[in-house]
Structure formats: structure tokens, C-alpha cells
Amino acid sequence: MKTREELEHRVSMLMMFGLGLSMILLASSITLSFFSTESWVLSLGIEWERLAIAGVLVLIATPIIRVLFCLHHFAAVRDWKYIVLTIWVLFGMVLGVVLGAA
Amino acid sequence: MDNSIFFLLFTLPVSFAAGFLGALLGIGGGVILIPFLVLFMGVPVHYAIGAGMVAVIATSTASGISYVKGGATNIKLSMFLEAGTVAGALIGALLAARLDEYVLEILFSLVIFYCAFVMFSSMGKFRRAWNDKVAERFDLGHHHHDPVHGKQKYGVTNSISGLFGSVAAGCISCLFGIGGGVVKVPLMNQLMKVPMKAAAATSNFMIGVTAATGSLVFIGLGYVVPWIVAPVTFGVGLGSLIGSRTSHKFHPETLKLLFVLLLVYVGIRMALKGLGWMV
Numbered sequence: 073m074k075t076r077e078e079l080e081h082r083v084s085m086l087m088m089f090g091l092g093l094s095m096i097l098l099a100s101s102i103t104l105s106f107f108s109t110e111s112w113v114l115s116l117g118i119e120w121e122r123l124a125i126a127g128v129l130v131l132i133a134t135p136i137i138r139v140l141f142c143l144h145h146f147a148a149v150r151d152w153k154y155i156v157l158t159i160w161v162l163f164g165m166v167l168g169v170v171l172g173a174a
Numbered sequence: 175m176d177n178s179i180f181f182l183l184f185t186l187p188v189s190f191a192a193g194f195l196g197a198l199l200g201i202g203g204g205v206i207l208i209p210f211l212v213l214f215m216g217v218p219v220h221y222a223i224g225a226g227m228v229a230v231i232a233t234s235t236a237s238g239i240s241y242v243k244g245g246a247t248n249i250k251l252s253m254f255l256e257a258g259t260v261a262g263a264l265i266g267a268l269l270a271a272r273l274d275e276y277v278l279e280i281l282f283s284l285v286i287f288y289c290a291f292v293m294f295s296s297m298g299k300f301r302r303a304w305n306d307k308v309a310e311r312f313d314l315g316h317h318h319h320d321p322v323h324g325k326q327k328y329g330v331t332n333s334i335s336g337l338f339g340s341v342a343a344g345c346i347s348c349l350f351g352i353g354g355g356v357v358k359v360p361l362m363n364q365l366m367k368v369p370m371k372a373a374a375a376t377s378n379f380m381i382g383v384t385a386a387t388g389s390l391v392f393i394g395l396g397y398v399v400p401w402i403v404a405p406v407t408f409g410v411g412l413g414s415l416i417g418s419r420t421s422h423k424f425h426p427e428t429l430k431l432l433f434v435l436l437l438v439y440v441g442i443r444m445a446l447k448g449l450g451w452m453v
Contacts, residue, residue, distance in 0.1 A: 076249070084243040091235045091411060098408045101400065102182070124400035125393075128407065131231050132389050135382035142253060153312060154250065157257045161383065164260030168387040169394075171264070 079145040083138055090134030097127030136165065181215065181401070186409040189229065193413025197237035198421050199433050200374030201355030202230030202381050203410055205440050217402060224397035227389045229410040234382025236414035237375070246375035248316040251330060251368070255340040256380050259354065262344025263384065269349065278349060279448030283441045285346075289360040290437035296364060297430055303367035308333035318372040319422070328369055336366040347384055355381050356440055359433060370426040370433075378418075 101123035108120055139162055146154040188210050189203075196203030204226035211222035241247045305315045309330040317327045330336075339361040347354035355377045362373035392398050421429075 079249065080242050080245065080247075083249070084239055087235045087238045087242070091232070091239065091415075094232075094235075095408060095411050098404050098411075101404050102408060105401070105404075106179075121400040124404040125398075128228050128389070128393070128398060128403055131228065131235065131407065132386050132393075134235050135231060135386045139383060142249065154253060157253050161253065161256050161260050164264060165383065165387045168260070168263055169390045 079142065082145075083141055086138060086141060087134060090130060090137070094127045094131040094134075097123050097130060101127060139165070182405050185211075185215065185405045189406045189409025190413035192229070193233050193236065193410035193415075194417035195413075195432070195436075196230075196233040196355075196410070197378065197414040197417030198374065198424065198429060199355070199436060200359045200377030200381075201436070202226070202233050202385060203414075204230055205356065205436070205443075207406060207410070209443065211402070211406070220392075220395075220397045221399055221402055224389075224392040224395075224399070225402045225406045227385050227392055228398060228403050228407050230385035231382050231389060232407045232411040233414040234378050234380075234385065236411050237378045237418035238382065239415070240418045241375035241378065244319060245316070245325075246318050246372055247379045248314070248368070248372060248376045249379070250312065251314045251316065251362075252376050252380045254312055254314060254333070255336060255358070255362075255376075256383055258337045258340035259344035259347070259358075259380065259384060262341035262346075263348040263387070264344075265341070266345035266348025269345070273349070276448045276450065279444050282346060282350065283445035283448060286356060286437050286441035286444065289357070289364075290434050290441060292364050293360055293430055293437070294434045297427055297434075301367065302369075303329050303331035305329040306331045306333055316372065318369055318375075326369070328367070328372065330366050330368060332365045332367075336361060339365060344384070347388075350444075354384060356437060360437075363430075370429055371421065374421075374429065 101120040104118065104120035104123065139158060143155065143158040143162070146158055189207065192203035192206040195201070195206065207229055208222045208226045211217040211225060212219050217225075238247060242249070309315060312333070314330040314333060315328060317325055319325055340358065343354045343357040343361065346357055358377040358380060359373050362368040362376060363370050368376065389398065
């Protein structure tokens with residue numbers, strides 16, 4: 073992943089996969105929510121609420137993995153300025169979650 | 175409140191519209207969705223903000239697919255400014271408990287009105303810039319596709335002021351629970367001389383990172399509930415996909431005018447809230 077175009081292509085593919093999977097999970101959860109008391113849905117053992125949360129988690133993971141992709145790219149081209157900036161962004165994200173949870 | 179067809183029927187089209195506009199203008203769509211969910215659907219405000227946060231990621235991801243592929247998103251500029259936004263978000267988190275919310279809301283509305291005025295008065299006057307020294311060093315310049323002139327290179331100027339501006343944007347995002355696109359787009363377009371469509375695409379890319387952090391916090395606090403978040407995110411995702419694919423049909427000045435109208439709307443809402451005339 074050495075050129076900017078290659079990074080753009082990979083990031084674009086990642087977002088397509090992340091959004092696609094998330095949309096499938098969310099659409100399935102919306103559909104199942106209308107049949108949640110039907111016996112055939114109960115026999116599947118799938119709860120629509122869990123599917124929805126799984127869709128949300130896939131969506132949340134996508135920009136985080138995107139930042140990791142960028143870090144991998146900057147490391148591959150040894151762009152130290154951007155390696156530091158990207159690590160700072162990741163650190164801020166982790167600290168934000170910790171501060172928010174506290 | 176329950177998971178009903180009534181909720182879906184109203185929420186899906188509004189979420190679709192919010193995603194469509196969000197993708198065009200570089201905002202998450204939370205400024206449209208949160209008031210709708212609270213005022214029209216009776217959703218408690220914290221749950222509405224939780225759904226709004228996740229919706230911002232959907233806008234960012236869906237619009238990013240075509241914007242990044244088409245080269246409209248400036249990934250290096252987004253990372254440069256995101257470093258400031260992260261610092262601002264941390265400052266905002268520390269300030270949140272110490273500042274009077276109403277004073278902040280009135281101040282924020284004044285900033286928004288100023289941004290609207292600057293953007294409106296600059297319509298038709300956009301001038302490209304050369305990279306300044308910092309932009310040269312960080313390789314911030316990029317290219318974008320102009321509907322009239324095709325592939326156009328652009329430079330970035332006022333990089334340090336832009337970085338400090340993005341600290342303020344991060345602080346505001348954290349204090350008010352918004353993606354921050356309403357600050358980032360004018361900052362890039364007016365101060366750093368990034369063309370409107372590239373500014374909107376880059377802002378969209380950035381707000382996903384900010385919102386991912388916020389969403390994890392909201393999930394931890396129990397404010398992301400499936401029956402609200404599923405239709406909202408699904409609608410926003412579809413709207414953003416279509417919005418980002420049709421953005422080339424809009425003239426940059428049309429987008430700018432739409433953005434000014436959005437700023438005026440957000441400014442009025444924030445001022446009314448600050449004055450205690452709106453929840």
C-alpha cells in the first residue's frame with residue numbers, strides 16, 4: 073500500500089464492505105422485528121435487537137479500521153509526520169472513550 | 175413508544191433526506207435528525223443524540239465510498255485536521271462540566287451566524303490558493319473533479335490557523351454532541367481555500383472518526399437502542415449513498431447556498447435553545 077491511490081482504493085473498499093454488512097444486518101433486524109413473535113423466527117433463535125446492535129458495531133468499527141489502514145500506509149512509506157499524527161488520533165479516540173465512560 | 179410501522183414510516187424518509195443532505199454538504203445529518211426525533215417522534219433527547227451519532231458514521235462511510243474512490247476526499251488533510259479535532263474534543267470533555275451551557279449555546283450560534291455571513295458574502299468569489307509552507311511540508315494539496323474544468327489541483331493555505339480552528343471544531347463537537355461539519359466545512363472552504371466539494375467530502379470523512387468515539391460512549395451509557403437506531407441508520411445510509419453519487423450534478427455555489435441556509439437554521443435553533451425558548 074505505497075501510493076496514495078492505493079490507499080484511497082483500499083479505504084474505499086473497506087467502507088463498501090463495512091457499510092454493506094452493516095446495512096444487511098440492520099435491514100434483517102428491521103424485517104425480523106415485525107415477526108419477532110412468530111414461531112419460525114423463534115425457532116431460528118435470532119433476536120432482532122442483537123442483529124441491530126451487531127450492525128451498529130460493524131459500522132462503528134469501520135472508521136476505526138480506516139484509521140489503522142492509514143497508519144499502515146504511512147508506516148509503509150515511512151512518513152513519520154503522519155505516523156505521529158495518526159497515532160495521536162488513535163490515542164485521542166481511546167482516551168475519548170475512557171473519559172466518556174468515566 | 176414502541177417498535178411500530180408508524181415510527182418506521184416517518185423515520186425512514188426523514189433519515190433518508192438527512193443522509194442525502196449530509197452527504198452533499200459534509201455534515202453528519204444529526205442537526206436535522208435529532209430535532210425531528212425529539213420534537214416529532216417523542217424520543218428522549220439522549221436516545222436521539224445516540225442515534226444521531228451512529229447516523230453520522232453511516233453518512234461518513236456511505237459518502238466516503240464514492241468520494242474517496244473519486245479522489246474528492248483529501249485523506250492527508252483529514253488526518254492533519256483530525257489531530258486538532260481530537261485535541262479539541264478532549265478539551266471539550268474537560269470543559270463540559272465547568273461551563274454554562276446556555277452561554278455556550280448563544281456563543282456557538284454567533285459563530286454559526288458569522289460562518290453563514292462569510293460563506294454567503296463570498297459566493298461566486300472563491301479563489302484557489304497555493305500551498306503555504308506547512309501545507310507543502312505535510313503535502314496537504316490535492317486534486318478534485320470540477321464539473322466544468324475536469325480534474326483540478328488545489329493548494330491549502332492558512333494551515334496552522336486551520337489546525338487551531340479544528341481544535342475549536344472538536345471542542346464544539348464534544349460540547350454539543352454534533353459531528354462538527356458545520357464548523358469544518360466553512361473552515362476548510364473559507365480559511366484554507368479548499369474547494370467546496372473537496373471540503374464537504376473531507377469533512378464527511380473526518381466526522382466518522384469523531385462520531386465512532388462518541389457512539390462507543392453512548393452505547394456504554396445505554397443510549398443506543400435498536401428500535402430507534404436501526405431505521406435511522408438504515409435510512410441515513412441509503413440517503414448518503416445516493417447523495418454522494420449525485421453530488422456531481424450540483425454546482426458548488428448551489429451547495430454553498432444550501433450550506434448557508436443550513437447554518438442559519440442551526441444558528442437560530444441554537445440561539446433559541448440558549449435563550450431558553452426551545453428544548
